[in-house]
Structures are given as C-alpha cells and as structure tokens.
Amino acid sequence: xxxxxxxxxxxxxxIVCRGQVAEPVxxxxxxxxxxxxxxxxIFNASIEPHWHLYSQNLPEGGALPTVFTFENAGxxxxxxxxTKESEPVTEHDPVFDMELSFFDMKATFTQKIKLLKPDxxxxxxxxxxxxxxxxxxxxxxxxxxFSLDGGKAExxxxxxxxxxxxxxxxxxxxxxxxxxxxxEDQGQxxxxxxxxxxxxxxxxxxxxxxTPCVFPMIPLxxxxxxxxxGTRKKGISNAVLYGVFxxxxxxxxxxxxxxxxxxxxxxxxxxxxNVWLNIxxxxxxxxxxxxxxxxxxxxxxxxxxxKMDSASGTGGVxxxxxxxxxxxxxxxxxxxxxxxxxxxxxLTAEGGAAQLTAGITGFGFxxxxxxxxxxxxxxxxxxxxxxxxxxxxxxxxxxxxxxxxAFKFLSNADLVQHWGILKREIFIGIWIVIFALMAFYxxxxxxxxxxxxxxxxxxxxxxxxxxxxxxxxxxxxxxxxANLKLLSGFPPPMFYSVxxxxxxxxxxxxxFKDFDEGxxxxxxxxxxxxxxxxGWACVNCRKMEENVWSVPKVYEQLRDNYVLISLYxxxxxxxxxxxxxxxxxxxxxxxxxxxxxxxxxxxxxxNFHTASQPYYIIITPDMELLGPSQQYTDAETxxxxxxxxxxxxK
Numbered sequence: 001x002x003x004x005x006x007x008x009x010x011x012x013x014x015i016v017c018r019g020q021v022a023e024p025v026x027x028x029x030x031x032x033x034x035x036x037x038x039x040x041x042i043f044n045a046s047i048e049p050h051w052h053l054y055s056q057n058l059p060e061g062g063a064l065p066t067v068f069t070f071e072n073a074g075x076x077x078x079x080x081x082x083t084k085e086s087e088p089v090t091e092h093d094p095v096f097d098m099e100l101s102f103f104d105m106k107a108t109f110t111q112k113i114k115l116l117k118p119d120x121x122x123x124x125x126x127x128x129x130x131x132x133x134x135x136x137x138x139x140x141x142x143x144x145x146f147s148l149d150g151g152k153a154e155x156x157x158x159x160x161x162x163x164x165x166x167x168x169x170x171x172x173x174x175x176x177x178x179x180x181x182x183x184e185d186q187g188q189x190x191x192x193x194x195x196x197x198x199x200x201x202x203x204x205x206x207x208x209x210x211t212p213c214v215f216p217m218i219p220l221x222x223x224x225x226x227x228x229x230g231t232r233k234k235g236i237s238n239a240v241l242y243g244v245f246x247x248x249x250x251x252x253x254x255x256x257x258x259x260x261x262x263x264x265x266x267x268x269x270x271x272x273x274n275v276w277l278n279i280x281x282x283x284x285x286x287x288x289x290x291x292x293x294x295x296x297x298x299x300x301x302x303x304x305x306x307k308m309d310s311a312s313g314t315g316g317v318x319x320x321x322x323x324x325x326x327x328x329x330x331x332x333x334x335x336x337x338x339x340x341x342x343x344x345x346x347l348t349a350e351g352g353a354a355q356l357t358a359g360i361t362g363f364g365f366x367x368x369x370x371x372x373x374x375x376x377x378x379x380x381x382x383x384x385x386x387x388x389x390x391x392x393x394x395x396x397x398x399x400x401x402x403x404x405x406a407f408k409f410l411s412n413a414d415l416v417q418h419w420g421i422l423k424r425e426i427f428i429g430i431w432i433v434i435f436a437l438m439a440f441y442x443x444x445x446x447x448x449x450x451x452x453x454x455x456x457x458x459x460x461x462x463x464x465x466x467x468x469x470x471x472x473x474x475x476x477x478x479x480x481x482a483n484l485k486l487l488s489g490f491p492p493p494m495f496y497s498v499x500x501x502x503x504x505x506x507x508x509x510x511x512f513k514d515f516d517e518g519x520x521x522x523x524x525x526x527x528x529x530x531x532x533x534x535g536w537a538c539v540n541c542r543k544m545e546e547n548v549w550s551v552p553k554v555y556e557q558l559r560d561n562y563v564l565i566s567l568y569x570x571x572x573x574x575x576x577x578x579x580x581x582x583x584x585x586x587x588x589x590x591x592x593x594x595x596x597x598x599x600x601x602x603x604x605x606x607n608f609h610t611a612s613q614p615y616y617i618i619i620t621p622d623m624e625l626l627g628p629s630q631q632y633t634d635a636e637t638x639x640x641x642x643x644x645x646x647x648x649x650k
Contacts, residue, residue, distance in 0.1 A: 024051040024131045029144040031123070034112070038080070041123060041146050043068070043109040053131050055088045055101035056109075064130040068111065071124040080112040121148050164581035171583075171599075173607045177625040181608065194358045201359035205366025210394045238320055243368030245324035250364030254357040275572060278413040285406035292399030294392070294450035392450050393442075393461060400438040404431055411492055415536035416572050416597075424492040425499075428478040431491075435475070439468040485547055493542055506545040507555060511564040515603070518565035523621040528649050530562040530642075531617040533604050535570040535597075540632045541614040551635040557642040562618075567600035569613060575599060618645035 025047050032040040047053050058065045068083050086108040088101040113123065123146040290296070407422070407430050414422040440446050442465035444454045457465075478484045483494060495504050505511035512518030515531075522529050534541040548554055558564060573596050574580075580594050583602055593599050604610065608617065608629065618626040618641075626648040630641045 024048040025053050025129065027127065027142050027144060029125070029146055031146040031148050033148070037115045037118070039113050039115075039123075039146075039148055041070075041111045041113060041125065043111075043125075043127065043144065045103065045107040045109075047103060047105050047107065047131070049105070051131050052102035052104060053107055053129060055103070056083060056085055058100060059098060064128075066109070066127065066129040068109065069126045069128075070111070070113075071126070073113075076117050076120045077113045077115045077123065080114050083109055083111040085109045122146060123148065161582070164583065167579065167581040167593075168583050171603045171606055173623050175607060175619070175623050175625055180625045180628050194355050197355045197359040198362040201362025202366045203362075204359075205363040207394070207398060208363070208367060209370065211391055211398075239374075240372045241317065242320050242324055243372040245321045246328070246368040246371070247361060247364035249324055249328050250360045250367070251357060254360045275413045275417055278409045278416075281409040282406045282413070285402050285409065289399040289402040289406065292395045292402060293448045294396070295448075396441060396448055396451075397438060397464070400434055400441075404434050407431070407434075408490055412536070415492055415496065416570050418573065422492065423498045424494060424496055425479050427491050428475055428484070432472055432475050432479075435468055435472045439465050439472060442468060483546055483550065485550075490542075493545065505564070505566065507549055509549075509555075509558055509564055511566050513566055513568065515565055515567060515600075518563055519621060522563040525563065526621070527561070527563045528626060528645060529617075529619050529621065530558065530564050530645075531619060532564060532566040533600070533608075533613050533615040533617075534566050534568055535613045536568055538570070538613045544614050544632060544638075548633070548635045548638050551639070554635055554639050554642065557639065557646070561642070561646045567603065569597050569601040569604060571595060571597040571600070573597075616641075618642075618648075620649065 025045050028044045028046070030042050030044075032042055034040060045053055054065055056065050056067070066085075070077075070079065073079055086103070086106075088103050088107075090099060090101045092099055111125075125144045125146065127142050127144065129142075407427060411422050411427055414420070437446065441448075442461055444457060447454075474486070475484065478487075478491065481494070481497070481499070484491065493506060495506060495508070511532075512521065518529060549558060574594055575596060579599075580592065583591055583593050591598075593602060604615065608615065610629075612631065614632055616630040620626065626645045627641065630638060633641075
C-alpha cells in the first residue's frame with residue numbers, strides 16, 4: 001500500500017516506452033468442448049523474452065492485473081467459476097517494490113462456460129493486460145473470438161463494418177465558414193490556463209519550501225556553495241546552477257505526457273475522468289493526508305538517496321546535478337504529495353501536456369528560487385526563521401488540504417457514473433467537517449503524533465485558525481443551495497443536488513444532451529445553437545456555468561436567444577447496443593465507441609480538431625459557423641461573444 005503513493009507519479013512514464021517491442025504479448029484462443037452445453041475457453045499468451053505478463057491476482061498498488069471480459073455473458077451463456085490461470089512466478093518486483101505474480105514466455109488462462117442458447121456457435125472475449133520488461137511497460141488490450149467447434153481462433157481486430165461506417169459518417173458536420181475556427185478568440189483560455197497552472201505550481205512549491213524536509217536544507221546548501229567554492233562569484237554561479245538543475249529535474253517528469261498527448265489528444269481527458277483512476281487517486285490522497293498527519297512517512301528507497309549523494313561528490317557540473325537530484329529524492333516525503341496533487345490535477349485535456357509542464361516548472365522554480373537568492377544575498381540567511389514546530393503545523397494543514405482534494409476525485413467518479421452518492425450538499429458537508437477539524441487543530445484542540453506540547457498560540461497560527469473558521473462559515477449556506485462562487489468547479493454542479501431539481505441542466509436552463517435532438521429543436525424554432533463541449537469532471541466548465549452563465553445578462557442571452565446543446569465528453573454511460581460502433585482514426589487505429597462520452601469526444605475531435613473543455617461554438621441549424629470558438633473566459637468577454645453571435649444571425 002505504501003508504494004502506491006511513491007510510484008504513481010512515475011507510472012504513466014512507462015506507457016510511452018511501448019515502441020521497443022511492438023507486440024511483447026501475442027494471444028491465441030481456442031474452445032474445448034466438454035459436453036453439448038459446456039466449453040472451456042482457453043487463452044494462450046506467447047510472451048517475448050525478458051518480458052513479464054502479470055497475473056489476474058495482484059495486490060493493490062502494483063502492476064495492473066490481466067482482466068478478461070466476455071460479450072453477452074449472462075444472455076447467450078453463463079460463466080462457470082472464475083478464470084483459471086497457469087502457475088505464475090512470484091518474485092519481488094524492483095519496479096513496484098513488492099511481491100508480484102507474473103508469467104514468462106507463455107501463459108494459459110481457462111474460463112468454463114455453459115450455453116444458455118443452444119444455437120450459439122461463437123463467443124467473443126476481450127483481454128486487458130500490462131506487460132513489463134526491466135526498462136518499460138505497455139498497457140494493451142486484445143479482442144478474441146472463439147469458435148465452438150473446437151477449432152482455433154486468432155485475435156480479431158476491430159473492423160469498421162457497414163453500420164460503423166454509417167454511424168461514423170453521421171458524426172461529421174458539413175460546416176460552413178470553417179476558417180472562423182482559427183479566429184483570434186480561439187484558445188484564449190489556454191494561455192490563461194497555462195499562466196494559472198504555473199502560478200498554482202509555484203504556490204505549491206512555496207508550500208513545499210516550508211516543510212521540514214526542505215526548509216532546513218536552504219541555509220546548509222547555500223553555505224556549502226559560498227564556503228566551498230573558493231570565490232564568491234564561483235559560489236553564486238554554482239548555487240544558481242543548482243537551482244536550474246532542480247527546475248530541469250522536475251520538468252522532466254512531464255515529458256512522458258507530451259508523448260501521450262501526441263499519440264491520442266483525448267488520452268489525458270480519458271485519464272482524468274476514468275472512474276477507477278479517480279477512485280485510486282481518492283485512496284492515494286487519503287494516504288498522502290495521513291502521512292502529513294504524521295502517522296507514517298513516505299520515502300523513496302534509501303539506496304536511491306545514497307547513490308545520488310555519492311555521485312554528488314564527483315565535483316563540477318555533474319556533481320551539482322546529482323546534489324539537486326539528491327534534494328528531490330530525500331525531500332520526497334514532503335514534496336511528493338504536493339507534486340502528486342499537481343500532476344493529477346493537471347491531467348486534463350484543457351491545456352494538454354503543456355499545462356502539466358507549466359505547473360511542474362512553477363513548482364520546481366519555487367523550490368529553486370531561494371537557493372539562488374540566498375547565494376546572491378547571503379546576509380539574508382540571518383533573517384530566515386528558525387526551524388521548529390511551525391513546520392509540523394504546515395505539514396498537518398497540508399494533510400487537511402489533501403483530504404479535501406481526495407473527495408474531489410471521488411466526486412469526479414460519482415458524477416461520471418451518476419451514482420448519486422456524493423451530491424452537492426453531501427460534498428459540502430464533508431468539506432465543512434474537514435475544515436472545522438483544521439480549525440480545531442490550529443486552535444490547539446486536537447493533536448497529531450508529531451506535535452509537541454503547545455505552550456501558547458502564536459499570532460500566525462491564531463490568524464490562520466480564524467481564516468479557516470471564516471471559510472467554514474462561508475461553506476455552510478452551500479448546504480441549502482447557495483452558489484459558492486469562490487469554489488466554482490470544486491463541488492458538484494448545483495443541479496446535482498439532493499433536492500429534486502426542475503432541470504438537470506446548468507442553472508435550470510433548457511438544454512439538450514444529444515446533438516441530433518437539439519438540432520431538430522433548433523430547426524423547429526429557427527434559433528442558433530450554442531454547442532457546449534463539457535464534462536462532468538471538468539472544473540473550468542463548472543466555473544463557467546456558476547460564475548459566467550449566472551451573470552444576469554449572460555443568462556438571458558442563453559435562455560432567450562440560443563438552443564443550448566451540452567455534450568459531456570466524459571459520460572461513461574454506455575450507448576444502446578445498436579448505436580455502438582467502431583471508428584477509424586486518422587492514424588489508422590480503430591477504436592470502439594461504446595459510451596456517450598466517447599461518442600461526443602470523437603465528435604468534437606472530428607469537427608473542431610480539439611479535445612479541450614469547456615469549448616463553445618455558435619452555429620445555425622444549417623451548420624453555418626457564426627464566429628470563432630470560445631473557451632474559458634470572463635463574463636464580459638463571453639457576453640460580447642454571445643451578442644456577436646445573435647447579431648450575425650440577424
């Protein structure tokens with residue numbers, strides 16, 4: 001369990017390395033007849049040398065297990081027992097630092113079935129798996145078809161049949177004035193997003209500086225450079241170079257995501273809205289929180305730090321680089337959870353991998369800044385506060401923030417799946433409890449393991465307690481339906497409420513969640529369409545709805561002059577069977593469109609060549625674009641954009 005928190009930051013970096021072996025695992029399938037109604041479905045995996053295919057049964061926090069799913073199970077046939085597997089090898093895996101079961105060279109999986117319909121002559125199955133060698137991992141899947149006459153069936157690749165071709169063609173719009181998509185307003189929100197995420201990353205880095213793992217390192221490191229470098233000029237240049245290497249090391253963490261983004265522009269959005277990943281992030285963040293509370297420590301393997309520390313003694317530029325790397329490793333117990341929050345929070349398609357890089361760069365810059373500044377002005381070291389109990393207080397406060405963020409990820413999963421277990425009022429209530437406990441802590445009413453005796457409350461701690469109490473008071477009206485604009489995007493949308501709502505559309509507006517239905521309505525009423533590409537787990541979408549759409553003049557425009565079509569690209573509800581289809585991407589890869597969100601994400605990519613949300617388009621019912629696109633922006637800009645749309649209609 002402990003290693004989940006350590007390695008999840010690095011997990012996605014393995015994905016991009018799959019190019020080394022195109023197919024490290026190849027599958028064959030056959031059916032073995034046992035009786036007139038019973039069969040064994042046998043999966044044979046051939047594994048390349050030096051690669052491992054993982055077992056179905058793995059502990060939490062390690063590699064992804066092999067998973068089998070069967071089409072029409074329960075209708076055409078029933079599964080008898082669980083899928084059995086050949087004997088795996090169980091060893092300590094150095095990548096995940098735990099005991100894992102895996103297969104070398106070959107593996108066999110067997111699933112017994114019993115037919116419910118006698119005329120069934122074929123069964124289709126799907127396998128999702130992870131395979132790793134000593135350098136990289138791949139995450140892949142395969143479709144398999146079984147003939148029930150005892151013959152063999154090779155992997156069946158997805159095909160674009162006549163039905164799929166027809167449904168794919170229906171996704172394409174015959175847009176007029178497409179040149180307007182490249183207008184000056186398009187992507188306006190992207191730059192603001194990059195600047196904002198850089199600032200958030202910088203603030204996260206400043207918080208990390210105040211923790212016990214980093215703060216004491218500042219005077220020690222600066223003193224080392226100024227005293228050991230011979231001259232003051234050399235000491236300054238070494239300290240500045242040390243800071244540059246810190247920034248570079250953290251920036252490197254974002255590089256794998258640029259490969260992911262180029263492979264599939266929708267993949268970051270898919271990661272950020274995946275139900276099980278959001279639940280995993282919820283568990284991880286709770287784990288982070290309790291580490292900040294002092295119940296256990298998160299550390300990377302001590303051998304890493306020892307090796308880097310040894311390498312830092314080589315001197316010169318290389319030695320300074322390894323000193324920076326040593327800082328990153330030994331401070332992980334404090335910086336890891338903050339950096340993890342930044343990584344996960346940036347995994348959206350709104351700014352692609354670029355905003356992830358911006359956030360991590362801001363984080364690294366904040367960590368590096370004091371080393372350069374104090375080297376330039378060493379007298380400032382005398383003004384630094386002494387290390388002490390206040391740093392433990394900072395860690396505990398970060399723990400409460402991690403706990404609050406954890407419920408945001410659980411809320412994402414709940415929204416995408418429409419479980420209804422974390423409605424807006426319940427979410428706000430949980431936050432009230434979390435921040436009330438933070439206030440009690442700051443006022444000295446509760447303690448954690450690392451807290452020493454509190455003789456008196458300092459001014460900063462008292463002021464912080466008052467601010468947190470004020471925030472709790474601000475949250476309370478949200479339980480009764482108040483629009484908490486300062487928190488727009490964090491709680492579930494206002495229409496996702498325990499109370500019965502007249503409309504499941506933002507602000508009670510009349511909206512459509514299917515393009516064809518909205519188009520018919522627009523034609524019948526001769527109104528332009530506001531096409532709203534949004535997501536249940538999209539923070540900026542909620543901010544637009546609650547902060548911009550709620551402005552009276554904007555609301556009136558939306559209500560009176562437009563047909564609103566809101567398409568949720570992360571909706572995991574499955575399409576009816578007759579509306580599911582296979583779509584061939586420009587790269588030649590064929591993907592199965594099974595859910596509502598996959599359909600609308602593909603629809604957006606085909607027609608508007610983007611995967612970001614929120615993303616707004618104004619078109620007429622006969623597909624004429626009335627202006628450039630709009631994204632995350634302020635109320636005045638958005639209102640002017642809507643007005644231009646209605647003027648263009650006239």
